[in-house]
Amino acid sequence: MMAAPEAEPPVAGLEPIGPDGSGAEQWELRRLGRLAYWAVIAPLAARLPAWAAYRVACAWGDLTFRVWPDRDAEMDHLRRLRGILGEDLLPDDVEAFSREFCRLRACEVVDLMRLHGRGRALRPLVEVRGREHLDAALEAGRGAILCSAHIGSYLSAFSLLHADGIPLTNVGRWDWNYHRQLPTLVKRFWDLAYSRRVLRHRQRPNLEPWQGRPQVAVQAAAALRANEVVMVCSDPAPIPADRARTVETTFLGGRARLVPGVVTLSEITRAPLLMAFTYRLPDYRHQVLEISPPVSLEGGTEAAFERCVAAMDAAVRAHPQDWYFWFHRGELAGLGLLPPSGGSGSETD
Amino acid sequence: MDDTVIRDYIARELVRDPSLLPLENSTPLLDSGILDSLSLLRLVVFLQDQFGITVGDLDVVPEHFATVDAICGYLRSRTDGSVSTAP
Numbered sequence: 001m002m003a004a005p006e007a008e009p010p011v012a013g014l015e016p017i018g019p020d021g022s023g024a025e026q027w028e029l030r031r032l033g034r035l036a037y038w039a040v041i042a043p044l045a046a047r048l049p050a051w052a053a054y055r056v057a058c059a060w061g062d063l064t065f066r067v068w069p070d071r072d073a074e075m076d077h078l079r080r081l082r083g084i085l086g087e088d089l090l091p092d093d094v095e096a097f098s099r100e101f102c103r104l105r106a107c108e109v110v111d112l113m114r115l116h117g118r119g120r121a122l123r124p125l126v127e128v129r130g131r132e133h134l135d136a137a138l139e140a141g142r143g144a145i146l147c148s149a150h151i152g153s154y155l156s157a158f159s160l161l162h163a164d165g166i167p168l169t170n171v172g173r174w175d176w177n178y179h180r181q182l183p184t185l186v187k188r189f190w191d192l193a194y195s196r197r198v199l200r201h202r203q204r205p206n207l208e209p210w211q212g213r214p215q216v217a218v219q220a221a222a223a224l225r226a227n228e229v230v231m232v233c234s235d236p237a238p239i240p241a242d243r244a245r246t247v248e249t250t251f252l253g254g255r256a257r258l259v260p261g262v263v264t265l266s267e268i269t270r271a272p273l274l275m276a277f278t279y280r281l282p283d284y285r286h287q288v289l290e291i292s293p294p295v296s297l298e299g300g301t302e303a304a305f306e307r308c309v310a311a312m313d314a315a316v317r318a319h320p321q322d323w324y325f326w327f328h329r330g331e332l333a334g335l336g337l338l339p340p341s342g343g344s345g346s347e348t349d
Numbered sequence: 350m351d352d353t354v355i356r357d358y359i360a361r362e363l364v365r366d367p368s369l370l371p372l373e374n375s376t377p378l379l380d381s382g383i384l385d386s387l388s389l390l391r392l393v394v395f396l397q398d399q400f401g402i403t404v405g406d407l408d409v410v411p412e413h414f415a416t417v418d419a420i421c422g423y424l425r426s427r428t429d430g431s432v433s434t435a436p
Contacts, residue, residue, distance in 0.1 A: 214386050218389060
């Protein structure tokens with residue numbers, strides 16, 4: 001799922017429109033900068049040598065940080081989060097943290113642009129660790145589920161797996177598809193700039209869980225039956241239709257409500273469930289995609305899901321700037337990590 | 350009767366809110382929230398085991414799973430009418 005509620009940073013990140021409709025209302029001049037980055041600057045930068053391409057991305061991230069209209073309020077928001085989520089999660093220097101956040105989001109757009117030509121320009125920059133776990137899982141013939149989170153350039157990294165011959169399909173919402181008030185032109189832009197590039201490296205169309213689309217799990221099971229890989233991010237706030245089947249679990253120091261769908265899917269299909277996270281190295285060019293051995297399903301759905309959440313928690317703590325949701329108040333509230341302030345970030349309709 | 354088998358399975362395994370019981374053949378399964386994406390997958394696995402059919406993912410559309418009656422209608426179309434419902 002892509003998400004970017006009301007207080008999104010003005011980076012040209014991979015989250016073009018907020019699920020609460022804010023993106024549609026705020027389609028204004030400052031978004032022209034984002035448009036320019038996606039449509040012109042990043043595609044051109046991506047054709048440069050990697051050291052230059054990611055230098056351009058970082059410069060763009062710095063620029064967007066400097067012109068961030070609500071920057072002071074966002075710094076205050078981060079300071080409050082330190083109090084809510086725990087002192088060890090966020091550094092004292094929230095300004096440096098936020099600047100880094102902006103840089104990473106800008107780098108992720110360049111990653112996406114470097115996927116052209118079967119990912120040749122990106123492949124040398126991403127080290128895949130634990131690929132043997134995925135290969136071993138697929139040898140059993142029941143497919144494999146990769147449980148991830150909105151950490152780092154995960155969609156582009158998974159695209160490389162597909163380019164390397166692993167048939168991979170996403171389960172996740174692209175929220176701009178569900179905004180009734182969003183102009184068609186804007187939707188078409190994101191389809192062209194974003195969806196098209198991702199789907200080129202997917203086995204099947206995106207499986208988007210949403211009200212009125214109950215067939216998604218059956219479609220995912222069909223992919224697994226064909227010995228393919230299904231990737232699901234388990235860290236977004238649940239949509240209203242899913243709230244009844246969330247479980248309360250410890251995540252980032254708070255009690256969050258998350259959907260244990262990956263575990264249930266694994267239990268029903270008997271496809272092994274592996275964790276996979278992407279993070280960027282300090283030179284901004286190189287990344288690591290780490291794939292874990294299969295998660296044990298012992299102890300039932302909730303116990304197994306606790307293990308998944310613990311892995312997500314550890315991944316965010318190890319690379320906090322790589323997590324998308326720090327500035328997404330609606331998403332944080334929907335997870336139960338912030339007090340509710342007028343609805344979950346996942347409510348689009 | 351096969352509709353009883355299906356209704357009992359849904360009531361026993363998939364209904365989380367007891368106020369929705371007892372189920373009728375016409376109870377809306379999707380609109381009431383009894384069936385979501387994953388519980389629908391459980392039901393499909395059950396139907397495949399119970400009736401020896403393969404439910405293709407293209408067959409999993411709301412109109413085939415909206416009620417127990419709709420499920421029976423879909424199964425009849427897949428099993429030459431051998432799935433029966435109570436009169």
